[in-house]
Amino acid sequence: MLLMLRRPFFWIIALAVVAFALAPVVGNDVSMRESLLLDALYITLASNLNLMLGYAGYVNFGSIVFFGLGGYICVWLVNSYNWPLIPSLIVAGLGVSGLALIFGFGILRLRGAFFALATIGVIEAVQAFVENFTPWGGSAGVYLSGEIFKPLGGPAHALWIIYFMMVAVMGLSLYLSFAIKTSKFGLGLLAIGQNEDAAAILGVPTSRYKALVYSVSAFLPAIAGGLYFFKSAFIQPSDAFDLSLSTEALVVGMLGGEGTVTGVAIGAFLYEELRGYLLTSSTFANFQLVVSGALLLLIVLFFPGGLMGFIYSRFPRTQKVLE
Amino acid sequence: MLGILASIIDGVLVGLVYGLAAMGLTLIWGVMDVINLTHGAMIVAGMFALFLLTSVLGLNPYAALLPVLVGGFLVGVALYWISIHRMVGRPPLMSLLSTFAVNLVLIGVGTAVWGTALFNVNVSLPGITMGRYTFPGAHILAAVLAAVIAALLYLFLQHTRLGKSVRAVANNREAAELVGIPTTRVLAISVGLGVALAGLSGVLIATLFPFTVLSGDGYQLKGFVVTVLGGFGNPVGALLGGIALGLLEGAVTPFVPVSWTLVIEFVLFVLVLIAFPAGIFRSRRGAL
Numbered sequence: 355m356l357l358m359l360r361r362p363f364f365w366i367i368a369l370a371v372v373a374f375a376l377a378p379v380v381g382n383d384v385s386m387r388e389s390l391l392l393d394a395l396y397i398t399l400a401s402n403l404n405l406m407l408g409y410a411g412y413v414n415f416g417s418i419v420f421f422g423l424g425g426y427i428c429v430w431l432v433n434s435y436n437w438p439l440i441p442s443l444i445v446a447g448l449g450v451s452g453l454a455l456i457f458g459f460g461i462l463r464l465r466g467a468f469f470a471l472a473t474i475g476v477i478e479a480v481q482a483f484v485e486n487f488t489p490w491g492g493s494a495g496v497y498l499s500g501e502i503f504k505p506l507g508g509p510a511h512a513l514w515i516i517y518f519m520m521v522a523v524m525g526l527s528l529y530l531s532f533a534i535k536t537s538k539f540g541l542g543l544l545a546i547g548q549n550e551d552a553a554a555i556l557g558v559p560t561s562r563y564k565a566l567v568y569s570v571s572a573f574l575p576a577i578a579g580g581l582y583f584f585k586s587a588f589i590q591p592s593d594a595f596d597l598s599l600s601t602e603a604l605v606v607g608m609l610g611g612e613g614t615v616t617g618v619a620i621g622a623f624l625y626e627e628l629r630g631y632l633l634t635s636s637t638f639a640n641f642q643l644v645v646s647g648a649l650l651l652l653i654v655l656f657f658p659g660g661l662m663g664f665i666y667s668r669f670p671r672t673q674k675v676l677e
Numbered sequence: 678m679l680g681i682l683a684s685i686i687d688g689v690l691v692g693l694v695y696g697l698a699a700m701g702l703t704l705i706w707g708v709m710d711v712i713n714l715t716h717g718a719m720i721v722a723g724m725f726a727l728f729l730l731t732s733v734l735g736l737n738p739y740a741a742l743l744p745v746l747v748g749g750f751l752v753g754v755a756l757y758w759i760s761i762h763r764m765v766g767r768p769p770l771m772s773l774l775s776t777f778a779v780n781l782v783l784i785g786v787g788t789a790v791w792g793t794a795l796f797n798v799n800v801s802l803p804g805i806t807m808g809r810y811t812f813p814g815a816h817i818l819a820a821v822l823a824a825v826i827a828a829l830l831y832l833f834l835q836h837t838r839l840g841k842s843v844r845a846v847a848n849n850r851e852a853a854e855l856v857g858i859p860t861t862r863v864l865a866i867s868v869g870l871g872v873a874l875a876g877l878s879g880v881l882i883a884t885l886f887p888f889t890v891l892s893g894d895g896y897q898l899k900g901f902v903v904t905v906l907g908g909f910g911n912p913v914g915a916l917l918g919g920i921a922l923g924l925l926e927g928a929v930t931p932f933v934p935v936s937w938t939l940v941i942e943f944v945l946f947v948l949v950l951i952a953f954p955a956g957i958f959r960s961r962r963g964a965l
Binding site for chain 1: 712759760763764768769770771773774775777778779780781782783784785786788789898901905934936937939940943944946947950951
């Protein structure tokens with residue numbers, strides 16, 4: 355852990371997080387805060403998906419399940435049991451991680467494409483469960499009362515606190531990606547991504563590592579989901595398990611360069627800014643899926659290394675600094 | 678007793694159509710180890726082709742099968758060159774992502790044009806009555822046509838030169854290349870066939886149930902389950918897998934809500950993959 359302090363990349367992340375936290379405060383700019391909140395959310399989702407996609411080479415089509423379930427658990431604890439926000443978030447994170455570990459052990463024997471298909475099954479299972487689970491409001495969802503913002507000093511103040519917490523979650527995601535990449539666990543995952551048979555023969559406990567990374571990649575997205583739906587004070591299955599968010603996390607990961615920490619973060623930032631632009635221009639609002647699809651196809655076909663692949667090949671020295 | 682018999686017949690009728698819906702997916706999967714995630718969108722394309730051909734041109738629904746077969750084949754060949762050709766032999770991750778991207782584009786265009794409203798095509802055929810139970814004529818005809826199409830595919834794969842090349846490429850692409858089979862062309866033709874089959878199954882499903890732009894997903898998911906039940910690329914296996922799925926659905930629907938059937942099917946998918954990695958109904962090695 356102390357060794358990480360000596361890596362320049364550690365300080366680059368710290369700088370980025372501080373810049374995120376301070377940028378809207380300086381001008382007291384609320385619209386900038388909302389846009390940066392979404393950026394932080396995308397960076398969190400994409401970085402955690404990248405643990406599976408970029409490191410272990412496994413596609414998880416259902417990463418949104420973590421986000422949605424985390425949101426549901428948090429909203430439920432706040433609404434039905436009057437829990438404060440922070441413990442609800444922690445329970446949401448741990449609960450979803452635990453569930454992911456159980457699911458992970460269920461599907462960990464599957465390899466490659468089969469694992470990816472099983473993650474689609476996980477979405478179906480969770481969605482069917484939530485839509486039939488009456489304590490969570492079934493398909494109608496749960497509304498939170500305005501009272502919940504009181505302990506945080508009223509709605510206006512609460513939104514700032516939520517923003518800082520989301521930025522903190524983003525920072526933790528980046529540090530998690532960085533820490534795993536420089537650890538033995540990360541090395542094992544990268545080996546699985548290169549050649550799973552060879553990794554297993556060399557002594558990497560492949561099944562355990564896969565289940566573990568599936569579970570780890572669930573923790574922070576669940577907390578981000580809790581924050582997000584606490585902020586909107588409303589949750590329903592079609593928002594919580596919106597498949598396009600899962601998809602966008604994949605597009606973002608490929609755009610930035612799967613397996614890199616910097617690239618995925620920059621990719622998420624760029625994509626979210628682009629999307630913000632596309633959604634406001636009325637011609638493109640209907641074609642958001644088409645645009646992400648076309649973008650993904652072009653990247654997969656012609657730039658499989660993504661943005662960072664391009665930067666690494668142009669400026670090889672950056673590889674030593676930017677993970 | 679009659680009730681059980683009726684639900685078995687119903688399961689077989691629906692199952693044959695599920696089998697056909699899975700056949701294109703399993704063919705492409707078996708030949709080039711590519712999971713075609715546009716399969717659901719192609720089924721929907723077949724449904725909307727039927728809708729347009731019957732409502733605009735006033736064609737008989739079953740006469741739409743031929744233009745859909747030809748159109749589907751051409752679309753499939755185009756799909757091969759756009760999204761699959763560069764991915765063959767690369768990690769499965771890449772072809773999953775590239776076909777997924779094409780699927781997003783297709784679904785995006787579909788929802789922009791038609792929205793997510795419900796469409797249906799009316800087919801009225803006399804049914805067969807058995808005591809208290811009536812089997813709709815459209816169901817019976819769809820099941821028979823599904824079986825006929827599967828039989829034609831089987832004959833094509835077993836007894837024509839091109840079909841044998843497809844099987845050879847599935848078995849070992851390098852060896853096939855060495856004995857002079859133009860493998861790239863065979864791969865493009867296989868994707869064309871796979872997509873044409875998806876379109877045909879879309880036509881038959883649309884004669885039975887109402888559909889939306891998004892209904893392909895459910896059939897694609899069932900296709901995965903059928904594929905692992907029936908083994909890769911084997912038309913007979915796909916039909917048997919489809920029938921097994923149809924019977925299972927008939928057996929569980931009295932006890933659980935409809936939204937849970939897909940979950941049960943997916944649990945089955947995982948269990949089968951763990952227990953029989955090569956599929957239950959797979960007869961021998963390289964069965965394609």
